[in-house]
Amino acid sequence: MKVGLLALQGAVGPHAEALRDLGATPVEVRTPEQLADVDALVVPGGESTTMSKLLDTSGLAGPLAERLAAGLPTFGTCAGMIVLARTVLDGRADQRSYDAIDVTVRRNAFGRQVDSFEADLDVAGLDEPFHAVFIRAPFVEEVGPGVEVLAAVDGHPVLCRQGPILVSAFHPELTSDRRLHAVFLTLIP
């Protein structure tokens, strides 16, 4: 199974390692040709405004929108969650988001880097807590009717799923716990 990793900018390497651990084949995606060839996609953490620009300049913006509309299974972490959201708050006016999941996300909602934290999270469907790393992290302010909230911090959703789209405000790729990547792989037909 070829899982694309949007490699325009951000924490690509740790996701590749996680996917390999689970027997999937990560493929870096920087061009429309590379996107056409994958069965699923990970949009990693990084700087969402930078990714938005590079999606335009690389010619990926249109093809990505088409594949997401056609149901491409996609996992967005942190900046990736912002890229996949319906609405972005505290973003740039020209920032792209792809409306792949019906959530409203607030950028840097937990604060600046000095407020970044790690914590154990209770996650629906997992027996043991998941140790989650939040870095200048966003959270979800509003969810649409079709969205399942799988984990929250102080009442703010930080892990959500809708159909083949999984988004997290935190970074499962930065720890060795592969359970959320495994959940994502089950979304790929």
Next chain:
Amino acid sequence: MSETPSPSSSPASQTGTQLVKRGLAEMLKGGVIMDVVDPEQAKIAEDAGAVAVMALERVPSDIRRDGGVARMSDPEMIEGIKAVTTIPVMAKARIGHFVEAQILEALGVDYVDESEVLTPADEAHHIDKWAFTVPFVCGATNLGEALRRISEGACMIRSKGEAGTGNVVEAVRHLRSITGDIRKITQADGAELFEWAKRLQAPLPLVQEIHQTGKLPVPLFCAGGLAIPADAALAMQLGAEAVFVGSGIFKSDNPSARAKAIVEATTHFNDPAILAKVSRGLGAAMPGLEIGSLETTFAARGW
């Protein structure tokens, strides 16, 4: 402004951990961090797709030209830049000047650069970076220096290069020295690792870690003398994971176009066709300096 929420789901919530500090460096990979001296430049940098800005009063080429003692920037200037950007803001403290670093942390900057571009405040000691919640990036010219900085708590290493020259040769030397020694250490046997630690004047456990993993324990970025998109791609192909561009952008003819081109070149560093496309028509780059003609080499600062 609402209050920053704290996580409710665990008693074990922690800030300022190594994972969180190194984690931000992971998020900056593949990106360009740009030196800016005022809010207007910060907007240009963010518009161009910078992953972060480095707020400082003078870019390195001006520090080099003006001479005198270069210090931390005025907090008002840093606040002004924080106010107009949504991306991470970094700022520089002098080598060993832990009070400048305390002030930068209090200002809420996202990364502190303990930088040789400023005039060192301590001739023997770098800052004890473990004592801070804010993460630090430090420059290095070789692997020993990089590992000493990591042992002091640095969460990102950048080549020093020779800032403010527009000449990439020193950054190349530093990157090649660091990555070359890492490659050799992966091939060393157990006994040789002790000798490597001695030769590098670096802690043995870090040398052993490199032997196991084949990479630096923290992200390795490139800085110092990058001026054109091809310089950024060169650094990336040599093993840097992101780039800092200082004087190279705002001392060129068309900063906005050059900044965008360097962002694209850093992403597509392995694609010569795209590099050719983005390198076109950018106007004059910053004037460069021969390393041999310099009165002060910043890279020699740090111990």
